[in-house]
Amino acid sequence: MNMIREWDWSTVIDAFPLIFKAMWITLGMTIACYAFALVFGLVWTFIRRVRIKPLQRLISFIMEFIRTTPPLVQLYFIYYAWPLVPYVGVTLDPITTSILGLGIHFSTYISEIYRSGIESVDKGQWEAATALNFSTRQKWTKIILPQAIPPTIPMLGNYLIIMFKEIPLTAAVGVGGMLLTAQKYGAKFYEYMEPLTLVALFFLLLSYPSSILVQKLEQKMNRRFDKKPGGSNNGKEVTAS
Amino acid sequence: MEPIVKYEDVHKSFGDLEVLKGIDLNIAPAEKVALIGPSGSGKTTIIRLLMTLEKPTSGYIEVDGDPLWHKEVNGKLVPADEKHLREVRGKIGMVFQHFNLFPHMTILKNCTVAPINVLGMDKEEAEQRAVEMLEKVGLADKLEAYPSQLSGGQKQRVAMARALVMRPKVMLFDEVTSALDPELVGEVLEVIREIAEEGEMAMILVTHEMDFARDVADRVVFLDNGVIAEQGKPKDILENPQSERLQSFLERFRTSSSS
Amino acid sequence: MAISGYLDILSVLSRGLYYTISILIVSAIIGYIIAFVAGFGRISRFSFIRRFTMIYVEFFRGTSLIVQLFWFYYVLPLPNFWAGTLAIGLNYGAYMSEIVRGSILAVPKGQTEASIALNMSNWQRMRLVILPQALRMMLPEFGNYLIQMVKATSLVSLIGLTDITYQAMVYRASNIPQSIEVFVILLIVYFLIALPLIALTRWLERMSSKGVARE
Numbered sequence: 187m188n189m190i191r192e193w194d195w196s197t198v199i200d201a202f203p204l205i206f207k208a209m210w211i212t213l214g215m216t217i218a219c220y221a222f223a224l225v226f227g228l229v230w231t232f233i234r235r236v237r238i239k240p241l242q243r244l245i246s247f248i249m250e251f252i253r254t255t256p257p258l259v260q261l262y263f264i265y266y267a268w269p270l271v272p273y274v275g276v277t278l279d280p281i282t283t284s285i286l287g288l289g290i291h292f293s294t295y296i297s298e299i300y301r302s303g304i305e306s307v308d309k310g311q312w313e314a315a316t317a318l319n320f321s322t323r324q325k326w327t328k329i330i331l332p333q334a335i336p337p338t339i340p341m342l343g344n345y346l347i348i349m350f351k352e353i354p355l356t357a358a359v360g361v362g363g364m365l366l367t368a369q370k371y372g373a374k375f376y377e378y379m380e381p382l383t384l385v386a387l388f389f390l391l392l393s394y395p396s397s398i399l400v401q402k403l404e405q406k407m408n409r410r411f412d413k414k415p416g417g418s419n420n421g422k423e424v425t426a427s
Numbered sequence: 428m429e430p431i432v433k434y435e436d437v438h439k440s441f442g443d444l445e446v447l448k449g450i451d452l453n454i455a456p457a458e459k460v461a462l463i464g465p466s467g468s469g470k471t472t473i474i475r476l477l478m479t480l481e482k483p484t485s486g487y488i489e490v491d492g493d494p495l496w497h498k499e500v501n502g503k504l505v506p507a508d509e510k511h512l513r514e515v516r517g518k519i520g521m522v523f524q525h526f527n528l529f530p531h532m533t534i535l536k537n538c539t540v541a542p543i544n545v546l547g548m549d550k551e552e553a554e555q556r557a558v559e560m561l562e563k564v565g566l567a568d569k570l571e572a573y574p575s576q577l578s579g580g581q582k583q584r585v586a587m588a589r590a591l592v593m594r595p596k597v598m599l600f601d602e603v604t605s606a607l608d609p610e611l612v613g614e615v616l617e618v619i620r621e622i623a624e625e626g627e628m629a630m631i632l633v634t635h636e637m638d639f640a641r642d643v644a645d646r647v648v649f650l651d652n653g654v655i656a657e658q659g660k661p662k663d664i665l666e667n668p669q670s671e672r673l674q675s676f677l678e679r680f681r682t683s684s685s686s
Numbered sequence: 687m688a689i690s691g692y693l694d695i696l697s698v699l700s701r702g703l704y705y706t707i708s709i710l711i712v713s714a715i716i717g718y719i720i721a722f723v724a725g726f727g728r729i730s731r732f733s734f735i736r737r738f739t740m741i742y743v744e745f746f747r748g749t750s751l752i753v754q755l756f757w758f759y760y761v762l763p764l765p766n767f768w769a770g771t772l773a774i775g776l777n778y779g780a781y782m783s784e785i786v787r788g789s790i791l792a793v794p795k796g797q798t799e800a801s802i803a804l805n806m807s808n809w810q811r812m813r814l815v816i817l818p819q820a821l822r823m824m825l826p827e828f829g830n831y832l833i834q835m836v837k838a839t840s841l842v843s844l845i846g847l848t849d850i851t852y853q854a855m856v857y858r859a860s861n862i863p864q865s866i867e868v869f870v871i872l873l874i875v876y877f878l879i880a881l882p883l884i885a886l887t888r889w890l891e892r893m894s895s896k897g898v899a900r901e
């Protein structure tokens with residue numbers, strides 16, 4: 187086993203601009219995948235509210251399946267196997283593959299958050315809204331959603347951070363974010379330490395303040411909604427590798 | 428006779444809030460003292476200091492001749508360490524308002540875990556003693572049940588048995604019936620009464636049950652706003668209150684408990 | 687496709703099963719040990735221990751698992767088996783230490799007070815009263831994280847460890863027309879590995895609702 191070389195500042199200076207540039211790609215991918223997950227999460231949530239037992243079971247099973255299998259393999263499936271699927275298959279570029287793959291994977295988690303938000307609204311609220319003769323649409327927009335959404339915001343924020351840390355996975359299908367850039371740099375000059383350490387620091391610098399922000403938000407929400415601290419997803423941040 | 432518990436000018440503050448403002452109180456061995464007073468007057472705090480759940484801000488407490496929060500080194504009093512606290516703590520037992528039974532242990536285990544681990548008793552002896560106490564509180568048929576399977580009154584009786592097996596010299600009761608449904612209060616008070624009649628243990632009872640206090644206590648202490656405002660024989664205190672504060676406290680009490 | 691084709695794929699995947707499972711077991715063991723060490727560190731009486739463990743936890747939660755994996759593999763450099771198990775173990779250990787800490791703090795204060803009233807020592811209080819109750823809260827969460835770790839093991843294929851994902855990629859490279867079957871079977875195999883763990887977690891969840899004090 188070879189020893190760790192000495193830290194070389196000139197390599198840092200050399201690699202920094204490349205990684206800094208790739209950071210924007212990583213951030214852009216984060217936003218894109220996350221937005222897709224937010225929307226697709228809604229889809230799950232609404233299909234599951236359709237009161238047909240077999241359909242509900244099927245959807246729950248599919249979601250469980252997606253949640254418990256590796257996103258890496260899901261990316262491979264979309265990238266390598268989807269083009270061969272009869273009739274609907276098309277070849278997708280790495281970016282679209284990643285948005286679909288990570289987006290769908292995370293949408294199953296996001297959907298649970300939506301559901302918990304909706305279920306957290308007291309049943310009496312529905313009854314009160316009915317008693318006041320609101321239409322179904324009004325019930326949702328005026329009574330239920332305004333109460334269901336705010337408590338989920340910190341959890342959704344958590345998942346944005348988790349998504350961010352999951353983006354390097356897309357390097358496996360060739361998206362040129364920070365990790366792939368560092369890896370390529372390493373392969374070219376055989377200098378892995380500085381670029382990879384830079385990538386790690388970038389992740390830390392971006393995600394740590396964000397997670398503190400989310401924590402603050404959560405405390406504020408708990409106060410506002412008079413909940414016990416940490417009731418919802420205390421320490422429950424997960425990764426999805 | 429030397430008192431078993433001595434408070435000398437004990438003060439306790441939580442942050443800026445001074446809760447106890449100089450408590451002097453002696454309790455004789457085997458004496459039963461009822462502690463009454465309005466909410467927030469510091470009753471709980473007084474007995475929590477004795478159980479070492481709270482540390483006094485200043486003052487001196489003695490248990491059975493030993494300083495509680497201090498120890499003597501070369502004739503000087505220095506703050507007590509954990510070792511010293513554990514020695515003195517062995518003489519005190521406590522029953523809590525919310526029982527605080529160990530939910531993951533059977534009733535029997537609840538009553539033997541401390542004798543075995545703290546007193547170093549062997550299992551058989553501990554179980555024998557525990558069963559004896561559980562019989563006394565009328566729960567010998569529940570040995571293998573878990574706390575969640577008992578009613579509040581039963582839980583509280585187990586909690587008493589658990590404290591009794593340690594054979595403390597002083598037993599503290601903090602409003603042990605106030606978390607119970609009204610119809611369960613009687614059974615718990617009955618058990619306390621029996622324990623009290625056996626005699627040898629000193630007891631401090633924080634209670635809102637005035638009739639009970641009159642029956643069981645040798646002395647009633649009225650605490651108001653962090654000081655002992657009045658104390659004496661139950662009959663005198665409860666029927667012939669001197670201070671206006673105590674009069675109005677008892678008055679309020681009569682109206683609220685008869686309603 | 688003929689049955690024999692599916693069997694081919696399965697037999698290729700089974701060659702990777704040894705690594706997938708052993709990576710899972712070793713990283714889980716590392717992860718759980720770290721979780722307890724760091725979890726207790728976070729509530730230590732000594733502030734320098736608290737600070738040190740907090741830095742560790744925030745560092746491993748703040749940087750991405752894949753980045754850590756690559757760092758261990760390319761920078762240290764560790765052999766790929768140890769890079770994989772250490773990265774997964776240290777990363778999940780950091781997350782799970784929060785569970786350990788949270789569960790211990792979640793045991794109601796009355797339990798501590800009752801143990802003091804029964805004159806237990808600090809260690810007896812932890813061993814006899816607090817930990818047994820905290821464990822009940824932790825176990826279902828540990829189960830959830832174990833399922834996450836199954837997924838994480840697939841990452842080791844990226845550093846050349848011949849787990850099932852790696853084997854699938856190799857097989858696919860020379861059998862391009864079978865890509866769909868390869869990945870579908872691979873996904874199903876992962877699901878089957880996770881299935882007993884899902885059942886275990888559900889069971890632990892049911893068990894843990896018993897025997898914890900509530901205030």
Ligand SMILES: Nc1ncnc2c1ncn2[C@@H]1O[C@H](COP(=O)(O)OP(=O)(O)OP(=O)(O)O)[C@@H](O)[C@H]1O
Nearest residue numbers: 441442444446464465466467468469470471472473
């Ligand atoms: N840990 C604490 N931190 C801050 N304040 C406290 C704490 N414990 C008690 N207090 C305050 O001390 C005062 C006295 O409390 P204590 O519990 O001794 O009253 P009490 O006489 O037992 O009242 P009650 O009849 O309501 O039980 C109260 O104002 C209470 O808010």
Ligand SMILES: [Mg+2]
Nearest residue numbers: 470471472602
């Ligand atoms: Mg009180």
